[in-house]
Amino acid sequence: MARKIRMGMVGGGRGAFIGGVHRIAAAMDGEIELVCGAFSSSPEKSIASGQDLMLDPDRCYADFKEMIKKEKKRKDRMDVVSIVTPNHMHFEPAKLALENGYHVICDKPVTFTLQEAKKLKDIIQKTGLTFALTHNYTGYPMVKEARQLIRNGALGKIRKVVVEYPQGWLSFPIEKQGSKQAEWRVDPSKSGVAGAVGDLGTHAENLAEFVTGLRITELCADLSSVVEGRVLDDDANILLHFDNGAKGILHCSQICNGDLNGLNIRVYGELGSLHWRQETPQYLHHKSIDGHKIYQPNVGKLSDEANANTRIPFGHPEGYLEAFANIYRNFARTVRKRMNGEEPTALDLDFPTIDDGIRGMQFIETVIASGKQCKWTKFKS
Structure with missing residues (x-):
């Protein structure tokens, strides 16, 4: 697969700090491309946020359910979903994305409740898809x-x-x-x-x-x-x-x-x-x-x-965004290899998982x- 991993985002629209962080981290190594999103619980704000990011207007969705449904019909459909909403909106998008064949990377804490986290693990195991949690300081x-x-x-x-x-x-x-x-x-x-x-x-x-x-x-x-x-x-x-x-x-x-x-x-x-x-x-x-x-x-x-997980020459401090990007890069390399039928290495798999979320x-x-x-x-x- 000689192309970038295509990413959709849930949350992170206008006025959201963490959405911008995730987008920068995802883009830093040139392995992931943001192609679509449902950026807000407000349909109008969601679409406007996608336009701010200069995305294809047809791929600026009113909500995550529409995004997952419509992307599934595209030949150039997204590969992964990034979830950057407040805590109470982690489980449902993650569940729906996994059930429709999308790998997921999610902000922490992983869900609203422990019960949801355990249900999510069952879904991940059943689908065999890749799930990463952005405990970014481990990066x-x-x-x-x-x-x-x-x-x-x-x-x-x-x-x-x-x-x-x-x-x-x-x-x-x-x-x-x-x-x-x-x-x-x-x-x-x-x-x-x-x-x-x-x-x-x-x-x-x-x-x-x-x-x-x-x-x-x-x-x-x-x-x-x-x-x-x-x-x-x-x-x-x-x-x-x-x-x-x-x-x-x-x-x-x-x-x-x-x-x-x-x-x-x-x-x-x-x-x-x-x-x-x-x-x-x-x-x-x-x-x-x-x-x-x-x-x-x-x-x-x-x-x-x-x-x-070091990018730059000595004397130049590696910071918050680089640490965040290490999670995204390792996740992307794991997804790419699995999509190609290859086994990820231990270094590829060096990112937090659902078990860390639980x-x-x-x-x-x-x-x-x-x-x-x-x-x-x-x-x-």
């Missing part, structure tokens, strides 16, 4: 290097994990002042049972498990709705136990005034520790009582996984259950 080269260092025993046995995701943009009730990005995130009918935990905590949980290779077995959560009038949590402090006996701390917040996007992780083992911050993603710090080493993309000997939804439900009484609660997978 950073130095995050992949951290994972490989731990796999190779650089830290010895892991003893403690500290992962944080503080933001401050919801320090005030901007949802009452017309902020659409804030409105749906604090609305249980759109966001689900969690606020900061669903929006940020799932990224922190996914990063901790991805880097360490460990699994959370139980947790104890202290949740708060700090801004008056909010129904959902905007601050969470969570103690963790991992399956190897390690202990951890996960903190996520939308009310840490002064923090912008402070995702960071520290992993402590018997032989040393690893430290990584999303705001300075090109540096991975490896510390011990014997010294301090800094890993950087394209500097020195790195793992195949880190090198495969872990995220289970994390949300476990945190909410624990937070109601602030007691230790088993993490059932």
Whole structure:
């Protein structure tokens, strides 16, 4: 198949931040082409958004059902569907797309409820199609290097994990002042049972498990709705136990005034520790009582996984968009090979899947259950 992967998009229309991010990420490596979309729950806005993107007017659809139905009749039909809607609108488009033969890449958290996530896994297994979840922070080269260092025993046995995701943009009730990005995130009918935990905590949980290779077995959560009038949590402090006996701390917040996007992780083992911050993603710090080493993309000997997800020469920081693009590129290469009857490589398959999505939804439900009484609660997978 000597052509680009053809992509349709659900959501991400006028005024939507994340839609633009996904489109840039999809286009960055020249392997995917946006050909159609249903960009809004408003038919008029959806069509206008497609026109803004200079798409064929016949492929700017009023809703995702029309898009999936009409694309199926085209000889140049889309191959994959990208879903970038608020949480409550993930399951139905993903289900319909898969049932009609389209591969799917979806924003996180994967669905509105854990039950939906499990149903989606059944559909993916039944169809045999490719599904990717955009836990984009796992796309950073130095995050992949951290994972490989731990796999190779650089830290010895892991003893403690500290992962944080503080933001401050919801320090005030901007949802009452017309902020659409804030409105749906604090609305249980759109966001689900969690606020900061669903929006940020799932990224922190996914990063901790991805880097360490460990699994959370139980947790104890202290949740708060700090801004008056909010129904959902905007601050969470969570103690963790991992399956190897390690202990951890996960903190996520939308009310840490002064923090912008402070995702960071520290992993402590018997032989040393690893430290990584999303705001300075090109540096991975490896510390011990014997010294301090800094890993950087394209500097020195790195793992195949880190090198495969590095694009630019040393000294130029790989950022958020590049990390996002790594997920899209690996997804596209997997889809292409499967469409050609070929087997994807391990490097092609290096992207989050429905299983990561289910872990995220289970994390949300476990945190909410624990937070109601602030007691230790088993993490059932």
